[in-house]
Amino acid sequence: MQKSTITIDVLLDPNKIPEQINWDASDSKAELKQRAKAMCLAFWDGADKSAMRIDLWTKDMMVDEMGDFFYQMLITMADTFKRATNNESLTEEMKVFAKSFHKKFFDQLTTDQEK
Numbered sequence: 247m248q249k250s251t252i253t254i255d256v257l258l259d260p261n262k263i264p265e266q267i268n269w270d271a272s273d274s275k276a277e278l279k280q281r282a283k284a285m286c287l288a289f290w291d292g293a294d295k296s297a298m299r300i301d302l303w304t305k306d307m308m309v310d311e312m313g314d315f316f317y318q319m320l321i322t323m324a325d326t327f328k329r330a331t332n333n334e335s336l337t338e339e340m341k342v343f344a345k346s347f348h349k350k351f352f353d354q355l356t357t358d359q360e361k
Contacts, residue, residue: 254285256302264304283307284315313351320344 250273257266268279284303291298303312324340327333 254287255279259305264302267302267304283311286319310352310355313348313355317344317348317351320347 250271252271253269255266255268256264257268259265267282267285269282269285270276270279274280284307285300287300289298290296307315321341321344324337324344327340328337
């Protein structure tokens, strides 16, 4: 059996707010650790039937980047849901919601910036 290890390092400021997120995987071809401004990691606990999550973002993560990040996560979650369940109709609903979310987010962001 093959094993792969993913390592995540979070550098915190004195107030324990993330300043930098770096990660690497043992089977990656990348020579240096990858840098990220945000991360969302979820595990499914089958015994408790609950999701355990770690959501972090750095101080330099911009609001518009967060909107794009969530949009892309919603789309990829829909794709994963389809691969796992083969449920095309719910997958499409999720993607429609993601696109609507993205549009509303940026419409609201633009409106807020004009004030």
